[in-house]
Amino acid sequence: MASLKSFAGTDRFLAEIAGPTPRPGYVLAGDEIFLYERCRKGVLAALVPPDLRDFCLNDVDLADTSIFDILDRAQTPSLMAPFQVFFIRGLKNLYGRGSKKEEFAAIDTYFRSPNPQSLLLFVADHLRIPTDLRRMDLQDKDRFERIRETLGDHCGIIELARVDEADAVRWATEAATARSVVFEPDAARELADALGADMMLISSELEKLLLYVTAPIPQNADTAPLAKNRITLGDVETMVLAAKQRSLYELTDAISAHDRPRALLLLHGLLNASDGGEDAAIGHLYMLARTFRQMLIISEKNVRDSRAIWQVLWQGFRMPPFAADELIKQARRYKSRRQLTRAIRLVARADLELRSSPANKLLVLERLILDLAAEPRPEHAAPTSQFAMEL
Known part of the structure; x- marks a missing residue:
């Protein structure tokens, strides 16, 4: 696979590790899990024989083990293995409260005369x-500078930055080609865009797509089964949840703009693209309720920038990265909390009706979309009802 700009830092690191003179320590800086796993696998392949892994691989966390104990173990030659590798997590604990002068003094002392049979990561x-x-982010920038100032003289700094979207597209295309599968350009771009160039998600979803298009397609009795061996835009939209969600955000965009004809067209498109058709209606209602709840929080917290979304929406309740700016724009179309809670109540009412086995599910959904896309009217106080759908 051709070298990609976003992978250049990890490529240099892996080449150095496999070379004759690696540094005694490195800092793997960043939360890009895909690149971290790439570095880890490269280190294990180069320095940790599988039959000695229990003796020479050390996964430690500074939240549980002091840096003094780790350095002492690194300085002591192992009786069972010729080389030791330490993956030291929880580095932020070295930069918490207090000056940590003794800890950094111990690190400085170790690296002045490191054990050549140990590698600290x-x-x-x-x-x-x-x-x-x-x-x-300014806070991350300050933290990064402190790491450079305290460890930069002793350790190589490897930046595990987010992968550029163009590189993510190239990586997915080349990974598919290596498996003798053609990844159509518009399909590869949709995959990267829908997943916000998150490489762990892209690699996981690509594996699912590869299995999908390489599965044998039954032919008639006289011919052998054939595989499609081509990933199309339709395959991505069918198999990747985030790509499916894109249509949902287009629907909420039409609803928030009070564009009823477009909202109805998008509803029918969403149902036609669903494997279960109208039977998938409950799932669509759940996603609608979730999206309106997200908009309610965005509106109440007065979020104006996509970077602030991750502070107000908790893990497991966030939208895909590509939808952040779009959802902020949609939330700002609602002028009051009452308008958004009205939308949530309408979805809950439709959910209750669908669970009551109506004669025509499509009619229930169309009426819901028309009500959601209508200009809200003043509501009179009425007794509240408990709906079946968990909001």
Whole structure:
């Protein structure tokens, strides 16, 4: 696979590790898990024989083990293995409260005369390094500078920055080609865009797509089964959840703009693209309720920038990265909390109706979309009802 710009730092690191004179320590800085796993696998392949892994591989965390104990173990030759590798997580604990003068003095002393049979790898996964370093958060920038000032003289600094979207597309295309599968350009771009160039998600979803298109397609009795061996845009939209969600955000965009004809067209497109058709309606209602809840929080917290979304929406309740700016725009179309809670109530009412086995599910959904896309009317106080759908 051709070298990609986003992978250049890890490529240099792996080449240095496999070379004759690696440094005694490195800092793997950044929370890009895909690149971290790439570095880890390369280190294990180069320095950790599988039959000695229990004796020479050390995964430690500074939250549980002091740096003094780790350095003492690194300085002591192993009786069972010729080389030791230490993956040291929880690096942020060295930069918490207090000056940590003794800890950094011990690190300085060790690296002045390191054990040539040990390699220390500090994992700074509390940092988020964007593709463009100029856009790094100020807090992350300060933390990164402190790491450079304290460990930079002794350790190589490997930046595990977010992968550029163009590189993610090239990587996916070349990975598919290596498996004798053609990845159509518009399909590869949709995969990277829908997943926000998150390489761990891309690699996972690509594996699923490869299995899908290489599965034998039954032919008639006289011919052998054939595989498609081509990933199309339709395959990505069918198999990748985030790509499916894109249509949902287009639907909420039409709803928030009170564009009823477009909203109905998007509803029918969403149902036609669903494997279960109308039977998937409950799932669509769940996603609609979730999206309106996200908009409600965005509106109440007065979020104006996509970077602030990750502070107000908790893990497991966030939208895909590509939808962040779009959802902020949609939330700002609602002028009051009442308008958004009205939308949530309408979805809950439709959910209750669908669970009651109506004669026509499509009619229930169309009426819901028309109500959601209508200009909200003043509501009179009415007794609240408990709906079946968990909001």
